[in-house]
Amino acid sequence: MLKPEKKITTRRVYRGHAVGLRVDTVETARGREAAREVVEHSECIAVVAVDEDDRVLLVRQFRYAVGRFLLEIPAGGIDPGEEPLDAVRRELQEEIGYLPGRVERLGGFYAIPGYGDEYLHCFLATDLVSSRLVAEDTESIELVRVPRQQTQQLIASGEICDAKSIAALLLFLYVERTE
């Protein structure tokens, strides 16, 4: 029978713009003390956006943390007090210049459960209407339209190579939700 770990003490290491870090001391399932590093991040949304020609709208941007340009689905943090669906509508207008008429849930998942609390809500957005919101951090994003069938090839070839994009696109292509 597995037991949860209980917090004994917590130490704040960092609280920054998008990321926080704390180190907790916990009592493990076996009754020992251990340290747990926890990277804190807001909940996020990630969106498979499909236009009227059945093309998936992807974004190419430089990702400083990994030192290269990546081709990903649109995604972003949920602001304090914001609902996930409102974050979808805001992010799509900021990143790709469209407002979705229809948004459906595809699923959700933790990004790095071993050392961080980020949870991503995944959506399918359709009925896209041109609508642009300007945001400072989205000025260096390039929109890339890919026929639905081609997204799987981009995953297979390794051109799409981040966990949320692969998980969300394959959920969209292959998995019927039963939650």
Add this chain to the structure above:
Amino acid sequence: MLKPEKKITTRRVYRGHAVGLRVDTVETARGREAAREVVEHSECIAVVAVDEDDRVLLVRQFRYAVGRFLLEIPAGGIDPGEEPLDAVRRELQEEIGYLPGRVERLGGFYAIPGYGDEYLHCFLATDLVSSRLVAEDTESIELVRVPRQQTQQLIASGEICDAKSIAALLLFLYVERTE
């Protein structure tokens, strides 16, 4: 034409057991200065392990960072100087008590490219032979065997809900690699 961001300065915030954190000042593509928080983590391996009865071997464990038990594929960090394939053999013996006779690459992806450098190498492991390595952090892991076809239902129902497990299992079930 998109440009990469260039590091101007770097500030070490934390260097811990499994996680590091630094805050860099960069020159953005538009020539402005901006801060970039980077969570540092070793490269990891994640493994879809399939036994001779076509069951996928999953692990259930308490994930302190998200405060709940999760059902995931076996995964872990690559030790300094260790090859990914050796990490696969070590982790499977530690987490599920098997040594794989055959290991094939399924793909790879960044976990949190917006704020962290972790890259996961994904493998398919078969021809499993009982072999146990004892490791301190794997004593509270429960092995769960699931028929291959059922893994998709566990994803659809939300019971499997971490990005690497969803991405790796759907790569295994649906995507033929062309890298």
